[in-house]
Structure formats: structure tokens, C-alpha cells
Amino acid sequence: xxxxxxxxxxxxxxxxxxxxxxxxxxxxxxxxxxxxxxxxxxxxxxxxxxxxxxxxxxxxxxxxxxxxxxxxxxxxxxxxxxxxxxxxxxxxxxxxxxxxxxxxxxxxxxxxx
Amino acid sequence: xxxxxxxxxxxxxxxxxxxxxxxxxxxxxxxxxxxxxxxxxxxxxxxxxxxxxxxxxxxxxxxxxxxxxxxxxxxxxxxxxxxxxxxxxxxxxxxxxxxxxxxxxxxxxxxxx
Numbered sequence: 001x002x003x004x005x006x007x008x009x010x011x012x013x014x015x016x017x018x019x020x021x022x023x024x025x026x027x028x029x030x031x032x033x034x035x036x037x038x039x040x041x042x043x044x045x046x047x048x049x050x051x052x053x054x055x056x057x058x059x060x061x062x063x064x065x066x067x068x069x070x071x072x073x074x075x076x077x078x079x080x081x082x083x084x085x086x087x088x089x090x091x092x093x094x095x096x097x098x099x100x101x102x103x104x105x106x107x108x109x110x111x112x113x
Numbered sequence: 114x115x116x117x118x119x120x121x122x123x124x125x126x127x128x129x130x131x132x133x134x135x136x137x138x139x140x141x142x143x144x145x146x147x148x149x150x151x152x153x154x155x156x157x158x159x160x161x162x163x164x165x166x167x168x169x170x171x172x173x174x175x176x177x178x179x180x181x182x183x184x185x186x187x188x189x190x191x192x193x194x195x196x197x198x199x200x201x202x203x204x205x206x207x208x209x210x211x212x213x214x215x216x217x218x219x220x221x222x223x224x225x226x
Contacts, residue, residue, distance in 0.1 A: 004156075031212055043157070043202065043216040056213055091156050098212050099145045099164065104156030 002026070004105035006092050012111045018080040021108045024073055025094030033093040033102060034067055034077050043091075049075065050097075082112045115140040115207045119217030126193050127225050134220045136203035137185040145206040146186050147214070148177060150199045157202055161188070190222075198224045 005024040033048040047057040049069045069075040093102040116139040126132045144165040149157035163177045179186040204214040
């Protein structure tokens with residue numbers, strides 16, 4: 001079975017540029033999560049969707065971050081404009097629902113110069 | 114909100130010996146506790162989980178115990194092997210209706226051949 005697919009795997013860009021991260025959840029999963037992992041803050045939830053609807057976006061750092069889920073098989077996380085402090089590994093995960101295991105993709109390593 | 118503390122942050126164990134990682138949580142309403150293993154360059158992978166209606170769960174060399182009264186849970190790995198070397202995260206889920214997981218800060222486990 002295909003797992004959660006994220007693209008790109010690596011992204012290096014200059015500050016001020018727009019960055020778009022992409023995620024394809026596991027087919028049939030109705031919940032999708034975006035996490036950010038850094039040495040300082042660990043693994044933190046940014047936002048999650050259920051049935052394509054954003055449920056909890058309390059972890060989104062600021063207005064520069066936005067996430068969309070236009071359909072059940074695709075989601076994007078956008079940063080505009082990007083800043084060096086946004087450098088981190090961003091993970092997408094999906095699950096069948098509450099109290100069901102969350103399955104993670106292999107992440108996008110983002111470096112903002 | 115939920116707070117999860119994880120100890121130790123690093124752990125070195127001789128191959129064949131056992132490893133124990135401990136976590137405490139703050140919200141007595143938490144009722145789902147997964148453990149994840151993260152290898153270098155990969156996303157976290159679920160290795161075992163436990164729900165609050167049981168005190169212990171085993172899967173081959175891995176076991177998790179839960180003490181709801183003390184609000185702590187532990188991961189036990191027996192007969193450790195070099196491929197067990199990774200970073201391990203505990204997590205807790207509290208709010209009914211919200212799928213948010215709160216993660217511990219991780220334990221870097223090194224198995225010494």
C-alpha cells in the first residue's frame with residue numbers, strides 16, 4: 001500500500017519567496033495533519049483537517065502560513081513570505097479518524113536562506 | 114492543554130539488554146497513547162499504542178504499560194538489536210472530538226553492538 005506521499009523532499013529557497021509543500025494522504029483516510037519538527041520545539045501540530053475541513057489550526061504560527069485541502073487526496077501548506085526561522089522538517093500525516101493511528105510521510109526538509 | 118514529558122532524552126543500551134523509556138502526561142482525560150519510532154531522514158512510524166481501558170500491551174519485543182492513576186506510561190524493548198537504534202516519541206490524546214496528539218520531546222536510543 002502506498003503511504004503518505006510528500007513533495008518535495010527537500011526545498012531550499014531565499015527568504016521572501018513563496019513555498020508550497022504538498023501532501024497526498026493514504027487513500028480512504030479522512031483526517032490529515034501537518035506537523036513541523038525542529039530541534040528547539042520538537043514535533044508540533046500546525047493544523048489538521050477532517051473530511052477536507054480544517055478543524056484545529058491553533059498551531060499555525062502566523063498569517064504567513066496557510067493550508068488547504070481541496071479534495072480528499074491532496075493538501076498543501078503554503079508559506080508566504082518565507083523567513084529563515086521557518087526552516088524545519090514539515091511532516092504530513094493521515095488517519096482513519098479519532099484514536100486511529102496517524103501515518104506519517106517522510107517529510108519535506110525546508111531551508112530558508 | 115495537554116503536556117507530555119519524556120525521559121531520558123538519550124539512552125545507550127548494550128545489544129541484547131532491555132530499554133525503558135518513560136512518559137508522563139498532565140490531562141487526566143487523555144485516553145490514547147501511541148509510541149512512534151523515527152529513523153534518520155524518515156517520518157515517525159507507529160510501533161505500538163495503548164488505550165486507557167488496558168494497563169499493558171505487548172507486540173513481540175515491544176511492550177507498553179499505562180498507569181492512569183499516576184498519569185504515566187512506558188515503552189519497554191527487550192532483547193534489543195542494532196536496528197532498534199532510533200529516536201522514540203511518546204504521545205497522548207486528550208480531547209474527545211479533537212484528534213490532536215501532544216508529543217514528548219523524544220528519546221535517542223543507541224544500541225551498542
